[in-house]
Amino acid sequence: MFIPELIAPKRVIAGREFDFDRQVAVMAVVNRTPDSFYDQGATYALDKAVAAVDAAAAAGADWIDIGGVKFSPNGGELPAEQELDRVLPVVRAAAARHPHLVISVDTFRADVARECLDAGAHVVNDTTGLHDPALADLVAQRPGTQLIITHSLAKPRTHYPKPQYADVAGEIAAFLRARVQVALDRGVRPEQIVIDPGHDLNKNTFHTLELTRRMSEITAIGYPCLAAVSNKDFVGETLDRPREQRLSGSLAAAVTCVLLGARIVRMHNVAESVDAVRMTEAIMGWRQPAYTVHNM
Incomplete structure (x- = not known):
């Protein structure tokens, strides 16, 4: 177990206080894309996306990450207007229906982020490593907003074949x-910044496994760290499991990251992930059991 010394661990987001010295947030995933890698478009329709937000909140999610463009470039370019048409209605519905749910928008475009923040989002989740610094300018103007800065080497939605690292974690x-x-x-x-090492993003399975076991080198940077490990290819390739059979491996990876200092986990299977995280918090001495009867 590794406990990093965090910069501004106590943060008020969406009217809720998070103490990342003693708390792990579960971020659920809702993708309004017809070809998302995990759900293959199951939440593409607006009513399905809103229902997924409701289900995630009911299952105990702390954060919800709403995306309209998948990370992979396969499928061609998507104009910003079309991305906004996908994500903005979901952000509005989530803000209206769940006022204390932290709403994150997964985008690399400042114009899309601005509209979503105006509509009630609280977090900009940029998986391109701040490729467009205008995102930083936008967040700087909004003190209550969080910015997730992710490691990825390629330009947005471009292939990066056969990535090479001499020292992946370093x-x-x-x-x-x-x-x-x-x-x-x-x-x-500083209190607006979250970091993400980008599991599988421009990395092969060996890179991501090494990154995971060396996660403490990332969390030692000092900003609250997000681990987005859910159902990814490194889990499938390691265990020889298809996309729909990666839950157990994903939970193992998420708990490992938490024990090595991650304080937000981005997960598709919300109820199971909430249980795994809350159990980990209890083992770490941060959370009391819901009740105690056994041998009492």
């Missing part, structure tokens, strides 16, 4: 420190 940590400094230089406050 290089990821150096990248994140450099991109955090870009954000700070543009006025983003």
Whole structure:
């Protein structure tokens, strides 16, 4: 178990206080894409997406991440207007129906992020490593907003075949420190920053496994760290499991990341993930049991 010394661990987001020194947030995933890698478009229809937000909140999710463009470039370019048409109605519905649910928008476009923040989102989840620094400018203007800075090497929605690393965890940590400094230089406050090492993003399975076991080198950077491990290819390739049979491996990876300092986990299977995280918090001495009868 590794307990990192965090920068601004206590943060008020969506009217809720999170103490990342003693708390792990579960971020649920809702993708309004017809070809998302996990659910293959199950939440593409607006009513299905809103229902998924409701179900995640009922299952105990703390955060919800809403995306309209998948990370993979397969499928061609999607104009910003079309991305906004996908995500904005879901953000509005989530904000109206669940006022204390933290709403994250998964986008690399500042214009899309601005509209979603105006509609009630609280977090910009940029999986491109702040490729467009205008996202930092936007967040800097909104002190209550969080910015997730993720390690990924390619330009948005471009292939990066056969990535190579001499020291995968060290290089990821150096990248994140450099991109955090870009954000700070543009006025983003330290208490607004979350980092994500980008499991599987421009990495093969060996890279991601090593990253996971060396997660403490990432969380030692000091900002609350997000681990997005759910149902990813490194789980499937390691266990020889198809997409729909990766829950157990995903939970093992998520708990490992928490024990090594991650404080937000991005997960598709919300109820199971909430149980795994709450049990881990109890083992770490941060949470009391719901009740005690056994041998009492």
